Amino acid sequence: MNTRAVASLVGTALLISACGGTTKSDVARQQSSAPSAASSSTANPNAPIKQGLKIAFLPKQVNNPYFTIADRGGSDAGKEFGAEVKEVGPSDANASSQVSYINTLVQQKQDAIVISANDPNAVVPALKQAMDAGIKVVSYDSDSGQDGRHLFINQAGAEDLGRTEVQLLAQQIGSKGKIAILSATPNATNQNTWIDFMKDELKKYPDMELVKVAYGNDDDQKSFTETQGLLRSYPDLKGIISPTTVGIAAAARYLSSSSYKGKVKLTGLGTPNQLRKFVKDGTIDGFELWSPGDLGYLAGYAAAALASGQITGAEGEKFKAGRLGEYTVGAKGEVLLGKPTVFTKDNVDEFDF
Structure with missing residues (x-):
């Protein structure tokens, strides 16, 4: 996708957070739960991104076209800052299917895990173990429980x-x-x-x-x-x-x-x-x-910023995400990508992703 199309996609239309039915009480519960698990260390926004970081993307399921594009965006980001980025995950989207992958990534001593949660609660115990082991956790597309990650990269409101x-x-x-x-x-x-x-x-x-x-x-x-x-x-x-x-x-x-x-x-x-x-x-x-590639790209840079000490996940912290520019961490560790585009016969040929 060309630069103009990317700029248009990130900056047009109007909304959000693809690739299950909640109630208002569920939303309120999520919003009132523990704040994101930011590190107690002090952020250094001027710290350089560490070279050779190991970052693993764990989508809801592999071989899903949406996540293939998103995780490729994370890989592109990794190439820019010198990280080793890989995608692992289940072929199904069942609630607990991601847990064994998290445990394996902990054993492999990844620097960061970027996850789109199939179930917000099922993955939290394993993610907590990852965080206890010093691994930075970023959720994208679909959030985990807030006490199981440092940041959530949301597509939009x-x-x-x-x-x-x-x-x-x-x-x-x-x-x-x-x-x-x-x-x-x-x-x-x-x-x-x-x-x-x-x-x-x-x-x-x-x-x-x-x-x-x-x-x-x-x-x-x-x-x-x-x-x-x-x-x-x-x-x-x-x-x-x-x-x-x-x-x-x-x-x-x-x-x-x-x-x-x-x-x-x-x-x-x-x-x-x-x-x-x-x-x-x-x-x-x-x-x-929205652009799934940009979502993965932003998640990759967020993971690198956490693993390099540029940010801890606290509200108000800022970090740079390559060609997408600067982002600010919002309440509860949420970072918004931007607003998606409405595609019709009048503009669909302008985009290639």
Whole structure:
């Protein structure tokens, strides 16, 4: 992706945190839990990034197109500051499938672990052991419990994302009709938080009815089957929101070859290369996403800044992330990448990722 496209992607549209259903009480609990596990040492913003750092990316699942792009961005960052960056992880997205990988990375004495948590709680004990061993922990895309990491690299504000996806679909269906959500896993932190805000935003649209939240487990075939099931159960469905890159692609594939094409609107989170043909053939009017490559790139620099002592994870600290510029650590150790872009037939060809 060219520099102009990157700049446009990081700086345009409007919202978020792809590639499971939370309640308001769950969000409040997360926000009121222990502060991020910042080191008690003093940050030195002028410290150079250490050479030869070992940084491991642990996505929800390997061979997922979204995480392949994101982790490649982390690898690109590592090349810039002289680190050894690798990707490891499970082929499934089950709640506890990442724990054994964390334990192995601790034994390998990695300098930093960058994780997208399948379950916010299941990974915390293992991550705490990693932190006790001196390993810096950065979550990205989907947060772990706050006491299991130093920083969370968030795509953007979760509330913005949840609300704007409802707004996008409302525009496409005239703010009227039955809709469904096709999510990833039931325990996915980011998915659940977005869905909670979607439900709240739907209160502004009394003629739109959420009839079901389905889960494709970020598996292509299951997501395809779940889409088929939604249409069989609700033949008068007007729209589907799928806030997962695997789910939206599978749903688009089903709709594009069915009698529902053009009748059932689909939006959510996906990549331009993945969904371009479905935008051009009319299956999808518009969808949104941030740059997954930039997300991984930022997470890589954040991990290096922690491991080099430039920051500890405390609110207000600043660090530089290569071509993306300077970032500030926010409350609870959160760092926001920026706002995603809405992709339509008018701009989808301007992006290549």
